[in-house]
Amino acid sequence: MPLNKYIQDGDNQDLTNERFKATFDTEHLATVYHGGEEKLKKLRHIRNEITKRGHLFDSIPSAHRTRAEKIEDVSRKLKNLMETVSDFADVTDNLDMVAIIRDVMGVDGFPLALHTLMFVPTLQNQADDEQIEEWLMEAIQGKIIGTYAQTELGHGTNLSAIETTATFDKSTDEFVIHTPTTTATKWWPGGLGTSCTHVVLVANLIIDLKNYGLHPFFVPIRDRNTYLPLSGISVGDIGSKMGVNCVDNGFLAFVNYRIPRRNMLMKHSKVSKDGSYTAPPHPKAAYTTMLYVRSELILHQSCYLAMAMAISIRYSAVRRQGEIKAGTQEVQILDYQTQQYRLFPGLARVFAYVTAAATVSAMTESCIKDLSHGNSDVLADLHALSCGLKAVVTHQASQSIDQARQACGGHGYSDASYLPSLYTSSVGACTYEGENMVMLLQLARYLMKAATKKDEGAALTPLVAYLGGKSDQISTGNDKFAKLLSHFEHIARRRVMHAYRQMIEEEQHGVERDYAFANHSVDWAKAARAHTKLFIANGFAARVQTISDDAVRDVFTTLVELYLCYELMEMAADLTADGYLSEADVQQLRVQIYESLKKIRPNAVSIVDSFDLCDRELRSVLGRRDGHVYENLYKWAQLSPLNQKNLPHVEKYLKPMTSKL
Ligand SMILES: CC(C)(COP(=O)(O)OP(=O)(O)OC[C@H]1O[C@@H](n2cnc3c(N)ncnc32)[C@H](O)[C@@H]1OP(=O)(O)O)[C@@H](O)C(=O)NCCC(=O)NCCSC(=O)/C=C/CC(=O)O
Ligand SMILES: Cc1cc2nc3c(=O)[nH]c(=O)nc-3n(C[C@H](O)[C@H](O)[C@H](O)COP(=O)(O)OP(=O)(O)OC[C@H]3O[C@@H](n4cnc5c(N)ncnc54)[C@H](O)[C@@H]3O)c2cc1C
Numbered sequence: 001m002p003l004n005k006y007i008q009d010g011d012n013q014d015l016t017n018e019r020f021k022a023t024f025d026t027e028h029l030a031t032v033y034h035g036g037e038e039k040l041k042k043l044r045h046i047r048n049e050i051t052k053r054g055h056l057f058d059s060i061p062s063a064h065r066t067r068a069e070k071i072e073d074v075s076r077k078l079k080n081l082m083e084t085v086s087d088f089a090d091v092t093d094n095l096d097m098v099a100i101i102r103d104v105m106g107v108d109g110f111p112l113a114l115h116t117l118m119f120v121p122t123l124q125n126q127a128d129d130e131q132i133e134e135w136l137m138e139a140i141q142g143k144i145i146g147t148y149a150q151t152e153l154g155h156g157t158n159l160s161a162i163e164t165t166a167t168f169d170k171s172t173d174e175f176v177i178h179t180p181t182t183t184a185t186k187w188w189p190g191g192l193g194t195s196c197t198h199v200v201l202v203a204n205l206i207i208d209l210k211n212y213g214l215h216p217f218f219v220p221i222r223d224r225n226t227y228l229p230l231s232g233i234s235v236g237d238i239g240s241k242m243g244v245n246c247v248d249n250g251f252l253a254f255v256n257y258r259i260p261r262r263n264m265l266m267k268h269s270k271v272s273k274d275g276s277y278t279a280p281p282h283p284k285a286a287y288t289t290m291l292y293v294r295s296e297l298i299l300h301q302s303c304y305l306a307m308a309m310a311i312s313i314r315y316s317a318v319r320r321q322g323e324i325k326a327g328t329q330e331v332q333i334l335d336y337q338t339q340q341y342r343l344f345p346g347l348a349r350v351f352a353y354v355t356a357a358a359t360v361s362a363m364t365e366s367c368i369k370d371l372s373h374g375n376s377d378v379l380a381d382l383h384a385l386s387c388g389l390k391a392v393v394t395h396q397a398s399q400s401i402d403q404a405r406q407a408c409g410g411h412g413y414s415d416a417s418y419l420p421s422l423y424t425s426s427v428g429a430c431t432y433e434g435e436n437m438v439m440l441l442q443l444a445r446y447l448m449k450a451a452t453k454k455d456e457g458a459a460l461t462p463l464v465a466y467l468g469g470k471s472d473q474i475s476t477g478n479d480k481f482a483k484l485l486s487h488f489e490h491i492a493r494r495r496v497m498h499a500y501r502q503m504i505e506e507e508q509h510g511v512e513r514d515y516a517f518a519n520h521s522v523d524w525a526k527a528a529r530a531h532t533k534l535f536i537a538n539g540f541a542a543r544v545q546t547i548s549d550d551a552v553r554d555v556f557t558t559l560v561e562l563y564l565c566y567e568l569m570e571m572a573a574d575l576t577a578d579g580y581l582s583e584a585d586v587q588q589l590r591v592q593i594y595e596s597l598k599k600i601r602p603n604a605v606s607i608v609d610s611f612d613l614c615d616r617e618l619r620s621v622l623g624r625r626d627g628h629v630y631e632n633l634y635k636w637a638q639l640s641p642l643n644q645k646n647l648p649h650v651e652k653y654l655k656p657m658t659s660k661l
Contacts, residue, residue, distance in 0.1 A: 012627025022606035024551035049088035063415035109247035114190035119146030154183025192250025193237030232257035243424020282376035311623030312404035346400030384446035388532035444524035562596035
């Protein structure tokens, strides 16, 4: 085994021993995980450049600050970053930016998070050439700071009910933006609270009393010099949240506020001076930013999960607690099968999601390019796919991160572990960018149409072609993945067709389709989950064939096996229903899981080392590369502001209660 760069003199001995056990070269797995040598090299270059710039680091752990102090500190780092980032990274490359943001800002967000994630991409994809010329460069340079203002107090999911209006006034060639009711107040947009000078506003376009539906508008909201709200605008912060508290999510309301006609983003739809309207190439073309962000979220979630796994698995190698046989030495908690069962499926999911993220991101890029040429052929397919992935990945990633947190016992609950931040950031995405259940039902509507086609004997697109197949009993062939993947197909097909038949049966009793669908929406949501898991499983299994290094391929194969068996066991009831598999077959899957856990155990620490995350990025005392957890937990605690003398609560309230004087 070549020299392992993670092994250094003076490290915790248990962690060093783990690294000596690895059956593969971490460098080779890192190359696979990061999508090739070039990408890994670039990532390391970026990290080295950040290392040279001390002004980009946290000055004290964020957990020891108030919300206002946290926002001040990330803003300080942000300004420093904006000044130098283009010297060492390609700001248009998402992978570069995800790595930089994770390293410099951490996962609790920052005031320009939505500027980067939604405002700039919306200008890029929805503004026409002249508008791009006018606004994009200023936005990229941070001379204007924006967000994506769509959700209202009363309406988030149901976009059709959004109330804000942009009424065209031919006489002045302007739109009049108005918030007609309290429930129409924009609520939630990140950065809106205190930071934004502009927003992309999603509002109903009204021309000559006719409502043309939702359209995006480029709207200045604060004076760029004074930061005061412009006249006719009320704006502010909505207060603290469960997580991402370095983002100043805000509210925004308008009273007959005027913007020039050319401030409507006009790549897809247009309004001319005389009020004539040009429709977009697809009715939902204005929703492409959401489509884009949903696909980006898959990558973000895989990063959060990778960080949680690195922290929890390293700590589990350092932590000794209890004995397997009384009177013997305390064991590393990573030796407990229960600990492995808690952690290793999450580890496998990291690789599964990173694979899915690369696929969906490439599909989205190509779909947006097609749309800019007026071609919307794949939009509906991609919308359905990204809705399913968004829902399944955010849900499972946050579940696995919480398992990682619990697997660290008490120290996992401390902010010193960084696991609470990772969890709250991950779980927030179950709600934003489309509430997960609603996203599953979007995919379900697509599956319903596919099931109808199947019923009618019409051709099926590749993503749903499996609906047309028949479930085979387990084959006796040798190809393990093929057999396991056929189980996924079986479950997805069974769930889709079950929901479909239930719905049809109701229709036959005179219930309208929309109600029949709604009456079986739990089954439809289950069908959508199974379809998405099949998509992820197929992509993950196919990835193995692309790995040339034998030792890495062996490790990867075990991770795929664990992933497939674990996800199947989560749906075990579907496997035994209708006698598809016997109890003994299911028990065999369970045994395969335990075998995979055993195989992964000696490699676990080196697998997470291959994520190539440095201590600065992990921000976790538990996840330190050197394993020196306890002395650093002690140091971390010393920094708590509550360790000062003469604290007001003690002086004012406690001392008077306890004092004998
Ligand atoms: C639930 C949605 C999709 C319903 O859409 P709506 O327009 O309200 O209903 P309709 O009945 O008019 O349309 C449904 C119809 O449209 C198809 N469709 C929807 N979206 C797309 C799309 N992007 N591309 C192609 N097609 C699309 C859909 O499939 C239906 O087709 P049918 O043939 O079945 O009729 C919608 O309201 C929605 O997306 N809601 C979620 C709102 C949301 O995601 N908000 C995000 C706000 S920004 C944010 O959260 C930021 C977070 C911070 C961060 O990211 O860090
Ligand atoms: C941290 C955070 C950041 C955000 N950032 C932004 C931002 O930058 N810009 C922005 O515009 N918005 C933002 N949002 C808002 C976010 O997009 C919405 O909260 C999200 O889309 C969910 O909508 P909602 O809050 O209206 O939930 P609701 O739709 O009210 O959901 C409540 C419940 O109703 C159910 N439900 C709703 N509709 C249906 C249906 N049709 N069928 C079945 N069940 C249904 C849901 O499943 C859920 O259980 C942010 C939210 C959060 C939490």
